[in-house]
Amino acid sequence: MFKINYKSDYIELKEILKIINQEYKMKYSEKKEKENISLLCQESEDVYLNNRSKEYINFLEEDNQFKKLFGTLDLENKDHYNLVKKYFNSFCNLERKKERKKNNFIDLFCGAGGLSLGFVQEGYNVNFACDFEKACIETYLFNHPNTNSEYIKLVDIKEIEHNILNFLSNKEVSVVIGGPPCQGFSIANQQRVIDDPRNELYKSYVNVVRQVKPKFFVMENVKGMLKVANQVVEDFENIGYKVVYKILNAKDFGIPQNRERLIFIGNRINIENNKIFEKIEKSRVYKTITLREAISDLKILEASRLKNKTNIISEKTGGIVIKNKNFNNNDYLSSINLNELKSIVTFNHQARYNNDRDIEIFSRLNQGDKSDDSKIADIMPYQNRSHIFKDKYYKLIYDNICKTITAHMKFDCNMYIHPTQARGLTPREAARVQSYPDDYVFKGTFTKTYMQIGNSVPPLLGRKIARVLKKYLKEEI
Structure with a gap:
């Protein structure tokens, strides 16, 4: 097991306990504290x-306030x-002992777990998940407490692909999901996509599918892969799968951003995949969900x-855990939070650092304005290269969909300026746009949270795919 820094769990939990104590004004009980x-441990x-558990005990010994707060916590209270x-x-242990569900999935290149979450929300079990980015695995582990950590691996898939069956919790696999990073998409290249050295991870994905023989696979990638889509179909047909592909845009499925991705779906149970996409298309949402609906509360x-002060929790700039004072809801928020009432945390x-010049630029721009706007010409740092950097700054429009959330946000959020506040979007706002529920906590450094969110498949889109496949899997039982 790789070494995890559990301090963020301690910081988050302590803040939650403080907020519960303030909000509910519970009485202290020594008996309750010990129980x-x-x-907890x-x-x-x-x-x-x-x-x-060992780390929690250390924190409890060092922090008397943390310890005492447990005496005000009422675990019979659902909130x-x-x-x-x-x-x-204890609660993680309890959930793991419950009867296992029939459908399960393997997530290769799982990232923070957006696509996985969509499948979990539709009742699937995590059979196995892996990624080579530590922060992603920390996030995945924390947010999938029902899955034994033995089956969530920080590993390069190339190291385990040839004996993948030894790593699974269940040898009968319903679905393999994932989006292998690829670079070699040139049609002019005489080499097949699977043989291009730049696409080793794609080759690993195909190899895993060949070995575990899932009933379905779902592979997500950027639109650029469309150039070699027919080769991809052939690669999977060669190992016994019917395959079809389609570009899906998140905005068509009730997600407030323009995000086009190429989705391949294959099966080996003699189903016409075009019918699968037809059913997925039936879940389209024809009302545009706006950025305002996603983040204005x-x-x-x-x-x-x-x-470099992202560990500070501040009333002005936010933090990893802060008190929620707005309990207004809407259809979009209900949808991503599975109709749960909004939490008190x-x-x-948390707003990121910006220098005075950037904050001034953010303040002057109106919604929809870019770097070439005359209002910032006198302080624009790239004014002599504005034709190159015209999108370096962009102020988002509240009553429209958001531009595509990307991993570039780990560098800066100048292309994602809040519509009414002189700052970039926070990780939680980006996660809302990606359709993550509010109780999904992102681990790792501040910049890594942006990277994880930007690379994610929106869970709401994953859920719609998982729901359709579940109907076919039910017929197979």
Whole structure:
């Protein structure tokens, strides 16, 4: 098991307990304190939970306030329970002992788990998941407490692809999902896409599908792969799969961003895949979901003027956990949160550092304005190259869909300026646009949270695909 820094769990949980204490004004009980700490630190057969338990004990010994807060926590209160359940080893252990569901999936290149989450929300089990980015696996582990950490691996797929069956929790695989990174898309290239050295991870994906023989596979990639889509179809047909592909745009499925991705679906149970896409298309949402619907309820923040201080929780700039004071809801928020009532806490809502010049630029621009706008000509740092950097700054439009959320946000959010606040979007706002539920917590450094969110498949799109496949899998039982 790779070494995880559990300090973020401790910081988050302490803030949640403080907010619960303020909001509910619960009375302290020494008996309750001991019972709750016992549930928090329960031992487990899972290395991840056991290590977390040891760290919790260290934090409890060092921080008396943290310890005392457990005496005000009422775990019979559904709101309290829902806020802390992912942090408590006992609840994770309990969920894992429940009867396993029939359908399961393997997620290769799982990232933060957006596509996985869509399948989990439709009742599938995580059979196995892997990625080579540590922050992604930390996020995945925390947000999938029902899955034993033995089956969530920080590993390069090339190291395990040839004996993948040894890593699975269940040898009967319903679906393989994932989006292998690829670079070699040139039609002029005489080499087939699977033989191009730049596409080793795609080759690994095909190899895993060949070995585990899932009933379905779902492969997601950028539009550029359309150039070699017929080759991809041939590669999977050669191992016994019927395959079809289609470009799907997230905005057509109730997600407030323009995000086109190429989706391949294959099956080996003699189903016409065109019918699968027809059913997926029937779940299209013809009402445009706007950026306002996704983020306008979140706390107003200012850009941080302190560099490298993202561990600070501030009333003005936000933090990893802050108190939520706005409980207004709408259809989109209900949809991504599975109709759960809004929580009293908000995760990952923190404004990033910006210098004075950028904050001034953000303030002057109107919604829809870009770098070439005359209002910022006197302070625009790229004014002599505005034809190159015309999109370096862009102020988002509240009553429209958002531009595509990308991993570039880890560098800066100048192309994602909040419509009414002089700052870039926070990780939570980006996650809302990607259709992540509010209780999905992103781990790792501040910049890594943006990277994870930007590289994600929107969970809501994943859910619509998973729902259609589930109907066919049910017929197979």
